[in-house]
Structures are given as C-alpha cells and as structure tokens.
C-alpha cells in the first residue's frame with residue numbers, strides 16, 4: 001500500500017558547500033517539543049511516508065518518537081544525517097531557489113541532536129537490514145524494523161536546564177505538539193497520522209487517499225481533503241464552509257495555472273472570536289503570512305463584523321521559484337516575488353465564493369435542507385460537503401424572478417412580480433418613502449426582464465408550484481414590524497427586513513458606483529435635484545467638510561453647498577435614496593467624510609459611506625409591509641450578492657426546519 005510514496009528517487013545526503021550555507025536563513029529552530037515534532041514530521045513527509053506515528057512522553061519533553069514508512073536512510077548515510085548542513089534535498093543555489101520539499105537546510109537533525117538524546121533507526125527501501133545510530137555515542141548497530149525511519153528524541157534540553165525551565169506544563173506542550181501535526185494533516189490527506197501520549201492514543205487521522213496527492217485525480221484530492229478537514233476540524237467546519245477554487249489565467253510551462261488558490265472558506269456565520277481556525281498553506285507548507293491573512297480578511301470585509309474572525313483553510317499552489325521559503329529559520333514565513341498578485345488572487349478566490357446568496361445555493365442542492373441557515377442548530381449548515389455554489393448572479397442585480405405568475409395557492413392570483421414591485425411606489429400605508437423608492441428600481445428591472453421573457457418564446461416556462469423554487473419561500477406574515485415570516489419547502493424562514501433591505505440597497509449603490517464612466521473616471525451615483533433645497537444649521541466642521549469634499553459628494557450623488565456661513569443646503573440626493581430625509585443623510589455622510597483625507601477616499605471608506613447611506617435608505621422597523629412587498633423583498637434577497645448578511649455582518653435570515661419545529665413540539669417521539 002505504501003509503495004507509491006516511497007518510490008521517490010533516492011538522493012544522497014551531502015554536506016552543503018560553504019557558499020550555499022551562507023545563503024540559508026540561520027537561527028534557532030528548536031524552541032519547544034512542538035518544534036521538534038514539526039521538523040521530524042517534515043522529514044517523514046519528504047521521505048514519502050504514508051503513515052506517520054508519534055509517541056510522546058510528558059508532553060514531548062521526555063520522549064518524542066516519530067515513526068514513518070518512507071524511503072528510509074542508507075546505513076552509511078546515517079552519520080551524515082546528524083551533521084550540520086547535510087541534506088539530500090538541495091545541492092546548489094538553483095535547487096534552493098526552487099525548493100519543493102519541506103526541508104532544505106540540513107540543520108534540523110543536527111540542531112535536535114545537540115540539545116537532546118537522539119537516535120535514528122532506519123531501513124532503506126529495497127534493503128533487508130535496519131540500523132540504529134546513537135546520536136550521542138555515534139554507535140551504529142543492526143536492529144529489526146520494517147521499511148522507514150524512526151527518530152527518537154529523549155530528554156529535550158537535558159544539557160540546558162535554563163531552557164527547560166521555559167517549557168510550560170506537559171498538557172500545554174502536548175497541545176502544541178498536536179497542533180503542529182494538525183497543520184501537517186490538513187495539507188496531506190494522503191498520509192495517515194496517529195499521536196500517542198503516555199501510551200494512550202490521543203489523535204488519529206486515517207489516510208483518505210491511496211495515491212500521493214500529486215498523482216491523484218483532482219476530484220479525488222478534493223474529496224479526500226474534505227474528509228480530512230472534517231476529521232481534523234470537525235464536521236461543522238465542512239458544513240459551515242464553502243469550497244474555494246480559483247485559477248489564474250496565466251499558465252506555466254506545464255500548461256497548468258501559474259497560481260491556484262483552493263480550499264474552504266467558512267461562511268460569515270461560522271466566524272469566531274479568535275483567529276484559531278485560519279490555516280494558510282503555500283505549496284503544502286503551513287505558513288503565517290501577512291499577505292495571505294490580510295487578503296483573506298479583506299474578502300470578508302463586507303460580510304463580517306470587524307471583531308469576528310473568519311475560519312478557513314486556504315492552499316496556494318504556485319511555481320516554487322516565485323516564492324522564497326528561505327526567509328525564516330523555522331520556515332513559517334515566506335516572501336512572494338509578487339505579493340500583490342497573490343493578495344489579489346486570494347482575495348478574489350474567497351470573495352467570489354462568499355458572494356453568492358446561500359438561499360439559492362441551498363435550493364439548488366439535492367437536499368436543500370442541509371444548506372439553509374438553521375435557527376436551532378446555530379450556526380446553520382449551509383452547503384453540503386460536496387456542493388458547489390452556483391456562480392453569483394451577474395448584473396443586473398435586480399432581476400429577481402422574471403415574469404412569475406403567482407399561483408392561486410400563493411394567495412396572489414394573477415399578479416406579476418413587476419406588478420408587485422409597483423406597489424412599493426405607493427404602499428398602502430407609506431411611512432417610509434425611501435423603501436418605496438428602493439424598490440422602484442426593482443420594478444423597472446423586473447418589468448424589463450418580464451418584457452424580455454415575453455418576447456423570448458424560448459424562455460422555458462416555470463414549474464407550476466412556484467414557491468418550491470423560491471429558496472426563501474412565500475411570505476406569510478410580518479412579526480412585530482421587524483421580521484418577515486415566510487414558508488418554504490424546509491419549513492419556516494424568518495427574515496430581518498431592515499437588515500436584508502439594507503444589504504440590497506447597499507449592493508445596488510456599490511454596483512452603480514463601480515460602473516466606470518466613459519472617460520474612465522468613477523461613475524457617480526445617479527442624482528436627483530431637490531425642487532426645494534433642504535437647508536440645515538451646520539457646524540463649522542460640517543461646512544468645511546462639505547467644501548473640501550465637493551467632488552466626492554458628487555460621486556456619491558450628493559450636492560451640498562453653503563447657504564449662509566452657518567447653514568448648508570442639500571440640493572441633490574442619490575436617486576435611489578431620493579425620498580428619504582435629505583438632511584439626515586447629508587449629516588451622516590459629512591460625519592463619515594470628516595474622518596477621511598479629502599484626496600484619498602479609498603475604496604474601503606467609500607464602502608463605509610455607501611453602507612451608511614444604505615442604512616438610511618432601508619425600510620425601517622415598524623413599517624407595515626403588504627404580503628406583496630414582503631415577497632418582493634424575498635425575491636430580491638435571492639438575487640442579491642452577499643444578501644445572507646447585513647452590511648455589519650449580521651445574518652439577514654434564518655431557517656427553522658419542520659424537523660426543528662417538530663422537535664420543539666416533541667412530535668414524532
């Protein structure tokens with residue numbers, strides 16, 4: 001079974017030439033037992049192991065034994081393995097610049113041997129004899145063992161008691177050792193891992209792939225990785241994350257994408273208060289890298305509260321010559337040749353994955369139920385393990401459901417969505433004109449789409465029972481002026497109407513502003529002059545900000561100019577928000593702008609301002625909605641990117657399944 005990995009070409013262990021030694025990042029590599037574990041597991045993986053077994057005593061301080069079934073070490077090379085700067089992995093500068101193995105410095109075993117009592121037992125592939133080398137005495141003797149290598153490290157820091165004092169309790173050191181193996185395990189589903197402590201099996205992750213990752217079919221690798229993620233991080237991680245798979249368009253000499261980012265990104269709801277489930281790998285190596293973590297974080301910017309930490313496992317695969325792994329003695333840091341390229345790739349990869357509304361994804365899945373955010377099993381199961389999200393809807397965002405005729409059983413006989421959206425323009429009890437206007441565009445879009453549909457005889461007709469295909473279901477009631485209750489196939493859907501509408505308005509504003517004008521400048525938001533300017537008593541700060549930011553205000557669809565030294569007049573507002581309180585809108589935008597430098601209203605600030613504007617434009621609590629309006633909002637959510645979260649990262653909807661309802665009422669027990 002282990003033949004495929006261990007049939008690696010054997011390279012001799014040689015001492016590196018001095019000029020190469022001087023090129024290698026030098027420094028302390030062993031800080032605690034977990035550092036030894038990391039180095040020894042690296043070695044086992046480089047040797048093509050399919051199974052790695054650790055045995056520890058006293059958190060690794062008394063004993064760390066790492067056993068593998070890799071290609072082993074030849075008898076005559078055992079003493080060289082303990083020498084400083086002796087390695088089989090590189091031989092010259094070119095090798096160093098394109099290193100694809102975990103190790104390359106030829107330092108680890110020598111460093112470990114200098115601070116502990118070490119022994120290597122090994123039987124090389126294809127040979128019948130095994131040998132043990134005692135690191136302290138240099139004695140070499142035959143032993144019995146199967147193919148592979150065991151390195152035993154006893155009494156860490158025995159000769160440096162001062163360093164031993166810095167170690168924490170056995171339990172803490174053990175936890176660090178396990179974490180170290182976990183990081184390896186998350187990248188290598190083709191290798192099995194077992195950890196024993198004081199004679200007890202404390203962790204075991206079985207091998208999920210029979211062939212080495214590099215040789216396996218992509219689908220098999222993905223399935224194996226899902227299995228491994230579930231085994232190591234728990235099935236919740238899998239259930240609450242979505243698949244990331246992004247390729248650069250450029251290809252390398254082997255006609256493969258020059259850069260690939262894949263793995264899984266947790267849905268915003270799965271975020272945690274600590275950043276303890278963020279795993280980044282570059283060419284299979286676990287790294288802590290600011291470029292990667294910043295890129296991943298910025299992909300969540302729009303859907304996650306700043307205090308929350310997303311969860312993810314991201315694997316960046318790229319040409320080894322484009323990343324320098326020789327920057328830190330423990331190799332935990334890397335330097336990219338083009339860090340901007342990597343940043344953008346990671347950001348796009350994660351952002352695109354998160355953008356698609358999950359309601360639609362859930363409805364498309366075989367067992368829709370598994371994907372909806374559940375109310376009881378918080379946070380919910382969104383996307384089944386192997387489910388792939390459909391591509392996010394392309395612009396226009398407000399297509400909703402074109403030309404749907406509501407069925408009699410939906411209680412809305414004969415209405416089209418376009419008719420329904422029209423109701424937003426003059427709601428029966430309109431205390432919130434902005435919301436009405438917010439949906440006027442929906443009406444336009446949907447009417448247009450409806451028209452298109454009618455002109456296109458090839459458009460397939462929709463199935464009769466429409467609400468079956470509406471992921472967020474059919475609205476049935478409004479609760480306390482805050483929530484919309486809807487019924488879908490899975491049970492009850494509860495929507496926070498302000499939060500949901502806020503996201504919809506926000507995404508619309510973003511789309512409008514991101515359209516580039518013919519001359520290449522940023523497209524301003526469509527603006528509508530006020531017949532009678534709205535004036536208000538302004539502070540000197542507000543007046544100064546309005547004067548300093550005329551161009552930015554124009555981009556935001558606002559015209560605010562001094563009326564008198566202490567009065568500002570709002571002369572135009574964004575069309576989308578035309579019916580709201582112009583003064584309130586102007587004040588909050590000025591307050592935001594005051595915090596930013598006039599010349600650099602960067603993307604982030606712009607989005608914050610649009611978010612503030614959207615909040616003003618969204619339907620307010622206690623505004624009574626008709627069933628038609630509620631349905632229009634649900635359809636809009638289904639068609640809007642990121643609509644599962646409000647602008648502040650809170651969920652906009654929850655699913656309470658029939659099963660959960662039955663559970664509440666003890667039915668079927």
Ligand SMILES: Nc1ncnc2c1ncn2[C@@H]1O[C@H](COP(=O)(O)OP(=O)(O)OP(=O)(O)O)[C@@H](O)[C@H]1O
Pocket residue numbers: 013039042043044047068070071072073081082086087088089102103104105106107108109110149
């Ligand atoms: N488990 C193992 N199986 C087979 N060969 C091994 C094993 N461990 C070490 N070796 C051999 O011993 C050599 C020295 O190992 P060591 O870990 O000191 O250096 P390295 O892995 O080459 O580089 P680094 O210092 O970056 O880890 C390796 O290059 C490899 O040839």
Ligand SMILES: [Mg+2]
Pocket residue numbers: 039042043102103104108109
């Ligand atoms: Mg090594």
